Amino acid sequence: MFARATANAYAQVGVQTGAMSASPHKLIVMLYDGARAAIARAKFHLESGNIAERGNAISKAIDIIDNGLRAVLDHEAGGEISANLESLYEYMVRRLMLANLRSDAALLAEVDTLLESLASAWAQIDDTAAAADRQPALQDN
Template sequence: MFGTPKRGVGAYATVGLETGVAAASPHKLVVMLYDGVIVSLLSAINNIKVTNIAAKGAALSKAITIIDNGLRASLDKNAGGEIAANLDSLYDYMSRRLLEANIKNDVAIIEEVRGLMADLRSAWVEIGDKSDMPPPSMQQTPSLMSA
């Protein structure tokens, strides 16, 4: 009559995610995409270990979709210049490696891509932390008169 608790929790999580996406800055959205890929890759690794091939394939497919339709599609190659072109090449490489990992059930390849993704995420978070700071001229400096 009221549905299962699992279904309710899933609906709540979906609303939470949608709210987070709607309220997120473009910078935060990219971090969320990186997080989505990393979670999918960890899921794929776990599913290889328990020989759940269907779930492994679904997790890798999700990671590739996020890379291709989220991260690559959001690149502005005109404004981003060489950096955007390099990221595009790296994302293409990662997608191809994950296709290979899917065929071979190769955890090492998935770990390689997860490491690259984690490095990109870390750099992106660091850039965001710096961009959230006010310019030096706007930061409060200690007053010499208060001493």
């Protein structure tokens, strides 16, 4: 038990250090990863019949989506995209609550697939921005 607690504490320090040094873009990636990891834990606990831990994992995923991803949306700058993302995040939260009530792995998989798609799109935005940053500035002569 001590080894597990030590490993968990070490991992938490690593996450905190990564978050403090991460760009805003990377923080969003970390939120997507965290939500997906929580859903994976929920699926594991659902399959093993551990109701309490399944509920904890689903609650963690909901917290990340609702108080992390949804809370940082900038409706002024994001416009319609921001509004659509907010609706999608609210939908995910509802589906996760239903997954918990029904012990439904398919609903967990549905939300995980949605998060995977968003994370992939977000990563492409970062790749595009990084490539643009590497381009030398053109100078007018």
